[in-house]
Amino acid sequence: MSSTCRVVQASEVAARFSQEIKAGISEKQVSPLLVGFLANEDPAAHTYAQWTQKACEALGLRFELRVCSRTELEDKVVDANVDDNVHGIMVYYPVFGGSQDQYIQNIVSVQKDVEGLSHTYRYNMYHNIRYLDKEEKVKCIIPCTPLAVIKILEYVGAYNPIIPYGNRLFGKTITVINRSEVVGRPLAALMANDGARVFSVDEFGILEFTRGQGIKLNKHEIKESSVKLEEALSISDVVITGVPSPNYKMKTASLKDGVIAINFSTFKNYDQDIQEKASIFVPSVGKVTIAMLQRNLLRCYDYMQLAK
CATH class of the missing domain: 3.40.50.720 (NAD(P)-binding Rossmann-like Domain)
Structure with a gap:
């Protein structure tokens, strides 16, 4: 039997990352935009969207929730992929469920996939490929949780x-x-x-x-x-x-x-x-997951600047 147990709250772990993100935003004098797509009536998805918005605004990141029908979602994501003002994209699942949701995951641009759910990132993770480029300047995005x-x-x-x-x-x-x-x-x-x-x-x-x-x-x-x-x-x-x-x-x-x-x-x-x-x-x-999402967003912004 354990004589003492240390209970570690997610907020305790997330604090350092939040400070680093805030410092990075201040140093670069930027405010990257994360767009979240909500195309379902799942209460958990709605709650997660609210948490994401609140957490982003607290650090000086911009968050825009775009609500649409699931039949409109694909076209909306494609539009965001080519919008230079959008630096990160996430979708609140489930939408259709099953393989169709996997298809949507792969529509999101690799350069803006803050959740790391695209085939490219998943394949690289499973094969322990840690960078997208030979020069090893662009790290792969890892799924947030x-x-x-x-x-x-x-x-x-x-x-x-x-x-x-x-x-x-x-x-x-x-x-x-x-x-x-x-x-x-x-x-x-x-x-x-x-x-x-x-x-x-x-x-x-x-x-x-x-x-x-x-x-x-x-x-x-x-x-x-x-x-x-x-x-x-x-x-x-x-x-x-x-x-x-x-x-x-x-x-x-x-x-x-x-x-x-x-x-x-x-x-x-x-x-x-x-x-x-x-x-x-x-x-x-949960709070560490949000911090990793924000961290990934800042990385996506930096990589977009490298590509220019």
């Missing part, structure tokens, strides 16, 4: 700064309860690329992500895992949950003493007694 979790892990000391960059999770075993293309799978890949052994869990089973060997050294490998969930949880130094259901609860007794427990679901995936077992507990990541 996976990046937020990485930054939280760095903040709480899960990453070892003594080990060379790109291998700082070496020796860590991590379980992620979520394998969506938006958060869970990218997160597992990023952590494996940094040296961790990652158990990626969804309703279809468990996959194991590890650092590649030999010629695949710079790319993670994936295999079907024979490890049962109970065993994976019992040996994991970090457990990250993102189950979109109010009924799902992680059993505290299943976890390793001193575990780092992180929840990125909008629901509370951990039981109230989690602090009795965890050394560090992060109940939500």
Whole structure:
């Protein structure tokens, strides 16, 4: 049983990034424009849009919400792609759902894709390609919530700064309860690329992500895992949950003493007694996700200036 548990709030982690963004805006004397497209009636999407606008305005970034029907969305996004006054584009999902939403993700210009959801960015992330250019001046955009979790892990000391960059999770075993293309799978890949052994869990089973060997050294490998969930949880130094259901609860007794427990679901995936077992507990990541979105926006602005 953990004698003390440090509860880390997302606002605590986000503060440094917000200060850096604000300083960058002040130094450059610019105010990049982020355009958000809302083409659904999802209450969560509306709330996220409100948070985004409030957070952007607090730092001096411009945010414009463009509400349209889902049948108009494609043309509206294409128009924003070619508008030099727009520096970043995001879409609040779901719109149609399934493969049609994936199609919309790939309509957004790579140069303005602040969420990092386009095929180019996802392919590069899964293949550990960190730059868009050979000169290594233009970094790839990483999806906001996976990046937020990485930054939280760095903040709480899960990453070892003594080990060379790109291998700082070496020796860590991590379980992620979520394998969506938006958060869970990218997160597992990023952590494996940094040296961790990652158990990626969804309703279809468990996959194991590890650092590649030999010629695949710079790319993670994936295999079907024979490890049962109970065993994976019992040996994991970090457990990250993102189950979109109010009924799902992680059993505290299943976890390793001193575990780092992180929840990125909008629901509370951990039981109230989690602090009795965890050394560090992060109940939500939303404010760090917003900070990463803003950080990506500023990068998109900078890259657009390089291209001129």
